[in-house]
Amino acid sequence: xxxxxxxxxxxxxxxxxxxxxxxxxxxxxxxxxxxxxxxxxxxxxxxxxxxxxxxxxxxxxxxxxxxxxxxxxxxxxxxxxxxxxxxxxxxxxxxxxxxxxxxxxxxxxxxxxxxxxxxxxxxxxxxxxxxxxxxxxxxxxxxxxxxxxxxxxxxxxxxxxxxxxxxxxxxxxxxxxxxxxxxxxxxxxxxxxxxxxxxxxxxxxxxxxxxxxxxxxxxxxxxxxxxxxxxxxxxxxxxxxxxxxxxxxxxxxxxxxxxxxxxxxxxxxxxxxxxxxxxxxxxxxxxxxxxxxxxxxxxxxxxxxxxxxxxxxxxxxxxxxxxxxxxxxxxxxxxxxxxxxxxxxxxxxxxxxxxxxxxxxxxxxxxxxxxxxxxxxxxxxxxxxxxxxxxxxxxxxxxxxxxxxxxxxxxxxxxxxxxxxxxxxxxxxxxxxxxxxxxxxxxxxxxxxxxxxxxxxxxxxxxxxxxxxxxxxxxxxxx
Ligand SMILES: *Cc1c(COP(=O)(O)O)cnc(C)c1O
Numbered sequence: 051x052x053x054x055x056x057x058x059x060x061x062x063x064x065x066x067x068x069x070x071x072x073x074x075x076x077x078x079x080x081x082x083x084x085x086x087x088x089x090x091x092x093x094x095x096x097x098x099x100x101x102x103x104x105x106x107x108x109x110x111x112x113x114x115x116x117x118x119x120x121x122x123x124x125x126x127x128x129x130x131x132x133x134x135x136x137x138x139x140x141x142x143x144x145x146x147x148x149x150x151x152x153x154x155x156x157x158x159x160x161x162x163x164x165x166x167x168x169x170x171x172x173x174x175x176x177x178x179x180x181x182x183x184x185x186x187x188x189x190x191x192x193x194x195x196x197x198x199x200x201x202x203x204x205x206x207x208x209x210x211x212x213x214x215x216x217x218x219x220x221x222x223x224x225x226x227x228x229x230x231x232x233x234x235x236x237x238x239x240x241x242x243x244x245x246x247x248x249x250x251x252x253x254x255x256x257x258x259x260x261x262x263x264x265x266x267x268x269x270x271x272x273x274x275x276x277x278x279x280x281x282x283x284x285x286x287x288x289x290x291x292x293x294x295x296x297x298x299x300x301x302x303x304x305x306x307x308x309x310x311x312x313x314x315x316x317x318x319x320x321x322x323x324x325x326x327x328x329x330x331x332x333x334x335x336x337x338x339x340x341x342x343x344x345x346x347x348x349x350x351x352x353x354x355x356x357x358x359x360x361x362x363x364x365x366x367x368x369x370x371x372x373x374x375x376x377x378x379x380x381x382x383x384x385x386x387x388x389x390x391x392x393x394x395x396x397x398x399x400x401x402x403x404x405x406x407x408x409x410x411x412x413x414x415x416x417x418x419x420x421x422x423x424x425x426x427x428x429x430x431x432x433x434x435x436x437x438x439x440x441x442x443x444x445x446x447x448x449x450x451x452x453x454x455x456x457x458x459x460x461x462x463x464x465x466x467x468x469x470x471x472x473x474x475x476x477x478x479x480x481x482x483x484x485x486x487x488x489x490x491x492x493x494x495x496x497x498x499x500x501x502x503x504x505x506x507x508x509x510x511x512x513x514x515x516x517x518x519x520x521x522x523x524x525x526x527x528x529x
Contacts, residue, residue: 051110051510054103058093064100110510112454114321118480120406122425122457122469123216123264125294125316126323127399128476129379133319136382137375147370151355158354161371162347164381165331171384171392172290172310173303174333178342180372184291187311187330188222188258193364194309194334194341195256195285196226201341201362206255206284212241214265214461219258219289228255235463239265239418241275250282260289261305262296264461264469265418266403266425276306285309285338293317294473295400295424298393308335318380329376343367398474399424402481406472409485413492417464424473430466433492437499441466444491446513447505451487 078086095103113119119126137143145157165177181187192209199206209223212233220230231249234242241259250257257279262268269275279286288302288310294317302310314320315328322328334342344363345356356371387395400423407416407426414428430441445455445468457469472481495502506512 051106054093054095054100055091057095057099057103060094062094062096062099064095064097113323117452117454118472118476118484119323119454120456120470120472120484121323121454122266122427122471123291123460124323124457125291125313125424125471125473126454127294127319127473129319129321130383130386132386133379133382137378142375142378151353155354157374158347158356160381161374161377162349162354164377164384165347167381167384168312168331168333171297171301172293172312172333173301174307174310175303175336176339176342177331177333178346178372179329179331179377180343180366180368181311181330181332182368182373183315183328184289184311184313184330185218185222186367187313187332188218188287188289189225190330190332190343190364190367191287191309191311191334192222192226192228192256192258193367194332194338195287196228197341197362197364198285198338199255204252204283206253208249208251208254209287210246210249210254210257210279212259212263213463214239214263215258215260216264216289216291219260223258233257235263235265238270238420239263239267240270243271243274243278246275246278250278250284252282254279254282254284256285256287256308258287258289259307260292261302262292262423264292265427265464266292266295266422266469266471267418267420268295268423272305280306291316292424295396297396298389299396303333303335309333309338314376314380319383320376320379327373327376329373329380331372345371395474396424399472402472402474402476403470405478405481406470406485409481410488413489414468425469425471427461427464428468428470429464430468433495434466437495439495439499439502441468443502443505444468444488444495447491447494447502448487449506450508451490453484453487 114126114128141156145154151158161179165179168177169175181190207229208231209228210233211219211230213235223230233249234245236242261272276286285308286306288307290310290312293312310333312331313328314331315322320328340360340362341364343366344358344360346360348355348357403422403424403426407422410428414430415432417429430444433439433444441458445458448455459467460469461467491502
């Protein structure tokens with residue numbers, strides 16, 4: 051495809067303005083000459099060329115509106131357009147963040163009700179909506195835990211993190227000044243309870259646990275794990291990125307979690323993947339409520355307002371009140387689906403993942419062969435052994451079949467990992483077609499491995515040096 055500069059023709063334009071009826075004066079009598087530049091190489095194109103150029107460019111992108119996007123751990127579900135529409139209501143979009151509380155009662159009510167719904171769904175006592183993403187929620191949660199122990203006069207040094215955890219977990223612990231200790235998983239993919247017992251001392255502030263974990267498995271020993279951690283006075287932090295697996299089925303608060311973060315842009319209807327705004331609400335048990343960020347919403351005599359009067363608070367973690375529009379979408383999603391709909395969404399997400407797992411397990415190595423939750427993790431090690439085809443090759447070949455690749459090489463404890471999360475919004479036909487493509491690639495890997503290694507064959511650019519492409523993108527137009 052040509053660059054817009056390459057289709058430029060001097061004098062061509064996309065809009066005409068009427069002839070000016072005001073007398074002309076030389077502009078350099080108004081502005082110093084040095085500010086006037088005529089060396090800018092701006093493209094000159096007609097309206098239709100402009101429209102075609104950008105429409106064609108947009109079609110080079112991949113999104114869930116175009117096709118199946120089974121990127122594990124990211125929950126790339128289809129987000130009902132009605133939630134987008136609601137978020138664009140001018141009552142929401144045009145309210146100034148400095149508007150007096152009296153003028154913002156509806157918006158404050160929406161925030162308050164969202165917090166209450168999240169408390170109900172996840173079994174927590176309080177929520178804050180300030181953090182702007184999952185990792186930011188983790189940071190907020192660990193800051194709360196740190197403050198809790200400071201307040202108790204305890205100086206605990208460590209956080210425990212399972213070897214399956216997302217990289218942001220140790221990063222959040224380290225940013226708050228904790229040292230991280232890696233907790234092993236056992237053969238079934240659960241926390242190794244004996245290892246936990248040996249690591250869990252009164253020097254450990256918290257265990258950061260993702261449940262279901264990034265193998266897509268629900269922690270079988272959850273009760274025991276909670277007993278061990280709480281028994282030493284520690285807290286359990288829950289990475290709630292996988293919440294799409296259990297809405298209406300179980301609640302982290304009931305399982306023993308003291309703090310959790312959610313990713314509204316995964317579970318609650320905000321499209322993501324392009325780096326747009328996210329939201330990472332943090333829920334806490336009642337013992338930790340005093341440490342939540344300020345301002346917090348209050349309601350007195352039926353009137354909503356913001357209060358900063360929480361002296362033990364960790365303070366602000368975000369300007370204003372968080373990414374408000376993302377919360378609006380979550381609110382619309384929760385209210386439109388209701389308890390029944392949310393439960394059904396999780397049931398379908400789990401059913402779809404198990405369907406794919408069962409269909410593909412004779413084609414790809416399945417290191418943890420048990421009922422999974424919302425995602426399943428295969429290993430490409432059979433293909434490596436048989437024909438030298440790696441997981442990265444399989445992922446690239448999927449692009450030729452019109453699919454976004456799944457998450458690969460994560461979690462780290464699975465060699466050549468392929469982590470597939472279909473989500474609840476896909477039909478059986480889509481899942482079948484995807485499985486057919488995966489089967490076809492496994493056949494190709496045997497019969498014509500070079501074809502898989504050369505993939506993608508159908509894209510504008512083929513194999514890039516990914517590190518170089520990220521660090522030194524080739525975007526400069528050379529005449
Ligand atoms: C996505 C994810 C995170 C981080 O969330 P962001 O919103 O991307 O910051 C943390 N843990 C897990 C398991 C995740 O999948």
